[in-house]
C-alpha cells in the first residue's frame with residue numbers, strides 16, 4: 001500500500017508540486033516508487049525532435065540518480081503510446097496496491113485525454129500544476145474570459161502576482177547533495193536511456209548547471225542589457241533556458257523567484273530593463289493560458305476562425321529550399337541552418353523565417369510549426385503554435401497580415417556586419433558587409449558562384465501576400 005509518483009513533463013526535483021506532496025506521504029526509511037514512460041512512438045507522432053528526446057533522457061538519468069539518494073526508485077518503462085501507458089499503469093497499480101498516483105498535469109489535448117482515461121479506469125490519479133507561475137484560468141477579463149490581447153493579460157498577470165504572490169515549494173528535502181552530471185550519469189544506465197550520438201544535446205548542460213551558473217550569470221551580467229541585444233542573433237544575449245522549461249527540468253516559478261530575489265522591484269514598474277525579460281516569460285504564460293482556454297489549438301485550428309479555410313499554396317521545391325536553408329535570402333538560410341545544425345534558433349530569426357514561409361511562400365504555417373517541432377530542442381506546443389500563428393497572422397494578438405518582414409532589411413538591422421550569416425553560411429564569409437544581406441548582384445558582377453539564387457523576389461512576393469491575405 002503505497003503511493004506512486006508519475007513523472008511526465010516535469011523532470012525535476014526542485015519546486016515539483018506532485019513530488020512535494022508525494023514525499024510528504026512517505027516514510028523516509030521505506031523504499032518508494034516513481035515511474036516514467038518512454039513512448040517513442042507517441043513522441044514521434046507529436047513530432048518531438050531527436051535532440052529533445054536525447055535531452056530528456058539525459059535529464060531522466062540524472063533524475064533517477066537524484067531520487068535514488070532519497071530511496072525512491074524511478075522505474076523507466078518503455079511502451080508505445082499513451083494508450084499503452086494507461087494499460088500499464090492500471091496493471092501496475094493493481095499488482096502493487098498503489099493507493100494514489102501523483103503527477104503534474106500536462107496541457108496538451110492528447111495528454112489531457114490520456115489523464116481522463118486513467119480516471120475512467122479507476123487509476124487513483126491526483127494532478128497538480130507545475131508548468132506556469134499563475135495557475136491557468138486565473139487571469140480572466142471582467143466577464144470571465146481569457147484575454148485575447150497580450151498587453152492587458154500581462155497587466156492582469158502582474159497584478160495577480162503582486163496581490164497573490166506565487167507558490168514556490170523549493171526542494172522537497174532539506175539536505176541537498178552536490179550534484180554533477182558525470183557522477184549522476186555514472187550511477188544509472190540502461191538501454192532505454194541510450195543517448196543519441198548524431199543528435200546529441202551535450203552542448204546543453206544539465207539543469208543543475210543552469211541554476212548554479214547560467215541563470216545567476218545571466219542576472220548579473222546580461223539581463224540589464226537584454227533589451228539592447230536580445231534581437232541580435234550573433235550575440236548570446238538571451239538566457240537560453242527554453243529547453244529546460246520545455247521539458248520541465250526548470251520550474252517557471254523558480255525563474256520568477258530568483259529574478260525577484262535579485263530585482264525585488266521588478267513587478268512595481270514595468271519600465272525597468274529586467275522587466276523586458278520578464279515580459280517574455282509572461283508571453284510563455286500567455287500562450288499556455290491560451291492553449292488551456294482553447295484546446296482546439298492543439299488540433300491545428302487557426303485561432304482566428306476566418307483563416308481556417310485558407311487554401312495555402314504548396315510547392316515542395318520551395319518548402320524544401322526553406323527547410324534546407326536554400327532560399328537565397330542569407331538571413332533566412334543562416335537561421336534555418338542554425339536550426340538544422342544545433343536544434344535551436346534565435347527568437348528574432350524564428351519570426352523572420354516563419355514570416356518568410358507563410359508570407360513570401362504562402363505555405364501553411366502548420367508545416368513550419370511541424371518542422372520546428374521536429375528539430376527544436378525546446379519544441380513546445382503552446383509557444384511554437386503561438387509563435388507560428390503570430391507570424392502567420394492567424395493567431396491570437398497576432399502580427400497584422402499586412403506586416404511582412406523584409407528579410408533583407410531585417411538582416412541589415414539585426415546582423416549589420418553579417419557576423420551571424422558568415423557563421424552559418426561560410427560560402428558568403430568573404431563578402432563585404434554591405435553586400436552580404438542580398439548578395440546576388442555582387443556575386444554576378446564579380447562572377448562568383450557561391451550561393452543559391454533567390455527562390456522568390458521580395459517585392460513581388462510582398463504584393464502577392466497582401467492580395468492573398470486580403
Ligand code: FAD
Pocket residue numbers: 230238239240241242243245246280281282283284285287345346347348350351354372376378379380381383384385386387388391
Ligand atoms: P529568452 O529571450 O531568454 O526568454 C526567456 C524565456 O521566455 C524563454 O526561455 C521562453 O520560455 C520565454 N519566451 C521568450 N520569447 C517567447 C515567445 N515569443 N513566446 C513564448 N515564450 C517566450 N519557444 C519555446 O520555448 N518553444 C518553441 O517551440 C518555440 N517556438 C517558437 C516558434 C516561433 C515561430 C516563434 C516566433 C517563437 C517560438 N518560441 C518558442 C519562442 C522563443 O523564440 C523562444 O522561447 C526563445 O527564443 C528561447 O530562447 P531563450 O530561452 O534564450 O529566451
